Amino acid sequence: xxxxxxxxxxxxxxxxxxxxxxxxxxxxxxxxxxxxxxxxxxxxxxxxxxxxxxxxxxxxxxxxxxxxxxxxxxxxxxxxxxxxxxxxxxxxxxxxxxxxxxxxxxxxxxxxxxxxxxxxxxxxxxxxxxxxxxxxxxxxxxxxxxxxxxxxxxxxxxxxxxxxxxxxxx
Amino acid sequence: xxxxxxxxxxxxxxxxxxxxxxxxxxxxxxxxxxxxxxxxxxxxxxxxxxxxxxxxxxxxxxxxxxxxxxxxxxxxxxxxxxxxxxxxxxxxxxxxxxxxxxxxxxxxxxxxxxxxxxxxxxxxxxxxxxxxxxxxxxxxxxxxxxxxxxxxxxxxxxxxxxxxxxxxxxxxxxxxxxxxxxxxxxxxxxxxxxxxxxxxxxxxxxxxxxxxxxxxxxxxxxxxxxxxxxxxxxxxxxxxxxxxxxxxxxxxxxxxxxxxxxxxxxxxxxxxxxxxxxxxxxxxxxxxxxxxxxxxxxxxxxxxxxxxxxxxxxxxxxxxxxxxxxxxx
Numbered sequence: 001x002x003x004x005x006x007x008x009x010x011x012x013x014x015x016x017x018x019x020x021x022x023x024x025x026x027x028x029x030x031x032x033x034x035x036x037x038x039x040x041x042x043x044x045x046x047x048x049x050x051x052x053x054x055x056x057x058x059x060x061x062x063x064x065x066x067x068x069x070x071x072x073x074x075x076x077x078x079x080x081x082x083x084x085x086x087x088x089x090x091x092x093x094x095x096x097x098x099x100x101x102x103x104x105x106x107x108x109x110x111x112x113x114x115x116x117x118x119x120x121x122x123x124x125x126x127x128x129x130x131x132x133x134x135x136x137x138x139x140x141x142x143x144x145x146x147x148x149x150x151x152x153x154x155x156x157x158x159x160x161x162x163x164x165x166x167x168x169x170x
Numbered sequence: 171x172x173x174x175x176x177x178x179x180x181x182x183x184x185x186x187x188x189x190x191x192x193x194x195x196x197x198x199x200x201x202x203x204x205x206x207x208x209x210x211x212x213x214x215x216x217x218x219x220x221x222x223x224x225x226x227x228x229x230x231x232x233x234x235x236x237x238x239x240x241x242x243x244x245x246x247x248x249x250x251x252x253x254x255x256x257x258x259x260x261x262x263x264x265x266x267x268x269x270x271x272x273x274x275x276x277x278x279x280x281x282x283x284x285x286x287x288x289x290x291x292x293x294x295x296x297x298x299x300x301x302x303x304x305x306x307x308x309x310x311x312x313x314x315x316x317x318x319x320x321x322x323x324x325x326x327x328x329x330x331x332x333x334x335x336x337x338x339x340x341x342x343x344x345x346x347x348x349x350x351x352x353x354x355x356x357x358x359x360x361x362x363x364x365x366x367x368x369x370x371x372x373x374x375x376x377x378x379x380x381x382x383x384x385x386x387x388x389x390x391x392x393x394x395x396x397x398x399x400x401x402x403x404x405x406x407x408x409x410x411x412x413x414x415x416x417x418x419x420x421x422x423x424x425x426x427x428x429x430x431x432x433x434x435x436x437x438x439x440x441x442x443x444x445x446x447x448x449x450x451x452x453x454x455x456x457x458x459x460x461x462x463x464x465x466x467x468x469x470x471x472x473x474x475x476x477x478x479x480x481x482x483x484x485x486x487x488x489x490x491x492x493x494x495x496x497x498x499x
Contacts (some may be wrong), residue, residue: 015173016175016176017173019205039206040271046271053270053271053274053427054271055269055271055275057204058200058201058206059201059275060176062176063220073468074466106270110270118248118249120265121262121265123265126254126255126258126261140269140404140405143269143270143404143406144268144269144272144406145269
């Protein structure tokens with residue numbers, strides 16, 4: 001199987017049953033992506049595929065050959081923290097840190113969804129051209145990422161600091 | 171997880187041909203339910219035919235109807251401008267389901283064919299007539315807060331988990347199928363079965379049949395429509411109860427026609443035909459809406475932990491109708 005992860009191609013043999021999450025962690029040693037529930041309930045395994053966020057635990061790796069996969073390692077490729085990572089530190093957006101890579105990947109893709117005008121369950125006017133990433137929108141859009149430490153206020157503050165002014169571009 | 175072969179189909183005919191190679195083959199969409207069920211050994215296919223490369227187009231026809239390729243993602247359908255403007259109940263239902271990540275993965279066809287989230291269905295230490303026909307049902311006397319109040323049987327009280335399907339039921343959606351015997355179309359409300367004595371048979375699909383497209387007939391007055399979901403947390407949870415509704419009102423404030431479907435109450439998306447009949451021709455007021463809700467829930471039966479759903483359903487349904495009619499108490 002051939003995969004493109006964080007801009008690098010990898011040819012490797014893997015059991016067809018391998019999830020994208022296990023492929024990343026066990027075959028490519030990209031252990032930044034975390035295994036929480038392994039059943040799509042927690043979001044700790046969130047990665048980007050062609051810029052779109054998905055749960056790697058529910059993804060059979062074989063389906064994602066030839067796609068551009070980005071993990072948390074790919075958000076900070078040269079060892080320099082992504083601005084959102086710095087904001088998480090600034091705002092105490094974590095305690096144990098286990099959900100953090102998933103939160104970060106999810107938030108980065110979520111902001112692109114806002115920019116292109118994708119509505120959410122709390123968007124008042126579905127037909128509106130523009131969505132503003134306000135408090136309610138942020139919490140609804142990040143609801144697929146759980147934090148058992150309850151660092152939600154810090155997470156929301158960090159995302160708001162960096163992306164709070166984001167709205168759908170004209 | 172049982173070992174399987176994997177093949178990717180380029181079109182529906184190829185998918186059918188590939189799936190015909192094994193009676194235990196399964197079509198694979200985004201995998202958000204099937205992969206989980208395979209891991210739990212509830213599903214044990216020996217071949218997966220990946221159909222995510224099939225038709226994912228969303229076509230708006232001149233008459234205002236929609237044709238949705240079954241491989242379209244949930245996100246793509248909810249994002250489509252024609253859905254957001256013309257069928258808000260459908261966009262809202264999809265956006266009320268799952269999480270952003272899962273909606274990006276899940277296909278429309280897979281959403282329709284997802285299986286119940288009854289915990290006893292997943293737990294192989296429990297008895298479940300859906301997983302192991304004839305073994306019994308541990309939900310009936312178990313923790314059944316999430317379970318059915320309409321159309322259940324002594325064999326199964328599971329609910330269908332989809333939000334999208336509730337809106338599609340209200341919209342009279344038509345499911346286009348392709349199978350070994352050719353093509354056919356089934357109304358969504360006739361696709362899923364009630365459990366009766368065979369809860370393991372969930373749809374009228376024949377062996378090897380594939381959902382290729384969903385058609386949503388034109389309904390100009392669906393612009394006045396809503397989806398409301400009641401659940402145990404504010405987001406990312408399955409429905410205790412949900413309602414999709416659209417109202418067509420006359421100039422003098424009577425209900426010309428109504429579309430109502432309910433989720434979280436039955437083994438299938440529940441088209442509320444009694445409520446619709448009760449509303450027709452009535453003044454659009456609280457009294458009519460409560461009467462319609464009562465009529466729909468008249469035969470509802472609670473199981474012990476879910477009896478609250480009967481009141482909840484009536485009040486929520488009446489409230490959604492009042493909101494649509496812009497009646498403020």
